[in-house]
Amino acid sequence: MKRLLLPLLIALSACTAEPEVRWPGGLRTLSVQAVYPEGFAVSVREGAEVKVADIASGAIYSTETDSRGTALLRIPSGVYRISVIDRQGSDIFAGTIDRIPLAGTLDTLVNLKHSKAGSLVIKELYVGGCSKAPQEGTYQSDQYVILHNNDSRTMWLDSLCFGTLSPYNATGVNHWRLDDGSLPDFVPVVTVVWRFPGDGKTFPLEPGQDALIALRGAVDHTAQYPLSVNLNRSDCFVCYDPAMFPNPVYHPAPGDKIRPDHILKVVIKTGQSNANVVSVSSPTFVIFKAQGTTIEDWVLRPDVVRVAKGNSADVAVTVPQEWILDAVEVFDGSRSGNNKRLSPALDAGFVVQSESFKSHSLLRLEDENLSRERGFTVLRDNNNSTEDFIQTDAPTLRNN
Numbered sequence: 001m002k003r004l005l006l007p008l009l010i011a012l013s014a015c016t017a018e019p020e021v022r023w024p025g026g027l028r029t030l031s032v033q034a035v036y037p038e039g040f041a042v043s044v045r046e047g048a049e050v051k052v053a054d055i056a057s058g059a060i061y062s063t064e065t066d067s068r069g070t071a072l073l074r075i076p077s078g079v080y081r082i083s084v085i086d087r088q089g090s091d092i093f094a095g096t097i098d099r100i101p102l103a104g105t106l107d108t109l110v111n112l113k114h115s116k117a118g119s120l121v122i123k124e125l126y127v128g129g130c131s132k133a134p135q136e137g138t139y140q141s142d143q144y145v146i147l148h149n150n151d152s153r154t155m156w157l158d159s160l161c162f163g164t165l166s167p168y169n170a171t172g173v174n175h176w177r178l179d180d181g182s183l184p185d186f187v188p189v190v191t192v193v194w195r196f197p198g199d200g201k202t203f204p205l206e207p208g209q210d211a212l213i214a215l216r217g218a219v220d221h222t223a224q225y226p227l228s229v230n231l232n233r234s235d236c237f238v239c240y241d242p243a244m245f246p247n248p249v250y251h252p253a254p255g256d257k258i259r260p261d262h263i264l265k266v267v268i269k270t271g272q273s274n275a276n277v278v279s280v281s282s283p284t285f286v287i288f289k290a291q292g293t294t295i296e297d298w299v300l301r302p303d304v305v306r307v308a309k310g311n312s313a314d315v316a317v318t319v320p321q322e323w324i325l326d327a328v329e330v331f332d333g334s335r336s337g338n339n340k341r342l343s344p345a346l347d348a349g350f351v352v353q354s355e356s357f358k359s360h361s362l363l364r365l366e367d368e369n370l371s372r373e374r375g376f377t378v379l380r381d382n383n384n385s386t387e388d389f390i391q392t393d394a395p396t397l398r399n400n
Helices: 007-012 017-020 370-374
Strands: 027-035 051-055 060-064 070-076 076-088 091-102 106-111 113-116 118-126 144-149 161-165 184-197 211-214 236-238 265-269 284-288 305-310 311-320 324-332 349-351 362-366 388-392
Touching: 027 051, 027 076, 027 091, 051 070, 060 070, 060 076, 070 076, 076 106, 091 106, 118 284, 118 324, 184 284
Parallel strands: 027 106, 211 236, 324 349
Antiparallel strands: 027 070, 051 060, 051 076, 076 091, 091 113, 118 144, 118 362, 144 211, 161 184, 161 284, 184 265, 184 311, 284 324, 305 311, 362 388
16 A cells, blocks of 8 residues: 655656646656565565655655555655565565755665664764753853663663764765775764673663653753753763863753763774864764674774875774664755665664754654553664654653
8 A cells, every 4th residue: 555645646646647747747657666685585575665755855755565565656856765664573674865856757776784683772862952041152061862772681881882983974075985986885973983881681671662862961951051851860870971071061061960880981082173063954873883802892892993085184993784773864954965875774764853953853753553452661673763763842851
């Protein structure tokens, strides 16, 4: 069954006269073929979801593949972003191609990458800041992220690492792309890699439970700015290392309710910043665990910490894609020219933050069917932030 997300999708019908009036340039035919990776039993499948987004207008057209693995759409001329997602149990097949010009009839292939639905996922990312009202100005020292156990097993936060990628902003120049324009087989974590402490069984996260991380100040920000949040909480972990990041505006001493064992560890710092740098407009955030080694040993290996080609100031830790447990890519809705920094195997889409300093937060939606089935809160995980996340008008921790 086809899902029509916009009235414009009437164009998928056989009608021709009315669309010619509504769209003077006429409609074009786009054929999308989903190509599954080798090594899997499935090669062609009916019912994979296809979404085509007009980059200029934001209009979205949605349909599904037929028994040949093909989707046909009749849509206006434009430049489009095409994504395909097919979920089969915990297996996710997803792919995205960007900036595809459509001026006539076009047949295009979307190569799908395989991934597994995550046990530990990013539930909320609040980085955009808020107004200082009733005072003048804006505020950004209250950034936080919430992680969620999406599995029926207890997960352990011990040794979990996280960070943001280069370039910091989706509109920045990506010096890590290869000569052919493709993304590398690693992610470049920039500024700092943070790690949870513990001996392997110190910090359990039960099914459906959350873990809150203050990316900057673990204090009650509402004491000065009512539109902010209170992060002085006993359940809050905090990125705090005054030797590495001595800026007290962004990293004040943790509040009296913060447990000493909830202060996270700096594995390695790159660059000269005096604060933990997280984009207020469009970060890419990843959580990961080292495999077959420790993260401390990993960063000491030759060629793991690299300088970006063409920008000697862009120094990052290269983290293998297979270590990534979850990732979310954010686009800046106030600017054009956003570009993907994550491969489709990690995030086939993106979530848009429309503006900074408006108290917007990015929240993963609940999978209500799975929640009822399993008896605890299960969040969507389609490996596609466009599908899984929404922008909210206020962070969930406000007045909480």
